[in-house]
Amino acid sequence: MMSKTLFITGTGTDVGKTYVTAMILKKLQQMHLRAAYYKAAMSGNDRAPDGKLIPGDALYVKTVSGIDQPLEEMCPYVYETAVSPHLAAQLEGNPVDPDVVLSGFDRVSRAYDYIVLEGSGGILCPLRFDRQEFYLEDFIKNRNLPCIITADAGLGAINAVVLTAEYMKSRGIAAKGIIFNHYEPGNRMHEDNLFMCEHLTGLQVLSCVKDGDTDLEIDAKTLENLFS
Secondary structure: OEEEEEEEEEEOOOOHHHHHHHHHHHHHHHHOOOEEEOOOOOOOOOOOOOOOOOHHHHHHHHHOOOOOOOHHOOOOOOOOOOOHHHHHHHOOOOOHHHHHHHHHHHHHHHHEEEEEEEEOOOOEEEEEEEOOOHHHHHHHHHHOOOOEEEEEEOOOHHHHHHHHHHHHHHHOOEEEEEEOOHHHHHHHHHHHHHHHHHHHOOEEEEEEEOOOOOOOOOOHHHHHHHHO
């Protein structure tokens, strides 16, 4: 039996996808569910003393969530250059092979009950662009992955969230809701951004993450029902 999945995309880079992903997996661990992490391609990584690239996001998620999944299973393509994966691949001479990404995901899918997948950058991310084109959305659609949108709760949220949601809708990608990061309770703009984003997208705000939070405020049943 294949696992249940949930894909974490963002309105852009550095909005807190890895942070949110780690907290979702931590919650699944606390619910005693066999859960794993997967990311197709990861750029901007550091090297270990032995020269091997460390998949930073995967290591962070593993550390915070406490999942026992081996690091080697988590991400098939790890790049050093901090640019979009398609460009990092061109610069480092290691292009993303869609079959490797899909078969790696399928292997993890057979071994665990729940998989939280993390995107690179925003929803529109080229993973490969040379004689072959492969985008993040191709991976999402190929495996029919349900998504949630992670966004910064601050200035610009309305535009970023609505554009992301509309792009996903136009591409036939299912969005299950929104998680806001850097949320400040009582901040009038943050509260209004939440209201406007729900109103304009028809999506529900599933949780609001405050700076320094170590747990995701979401009901266990609600979280489980996001996966499909």
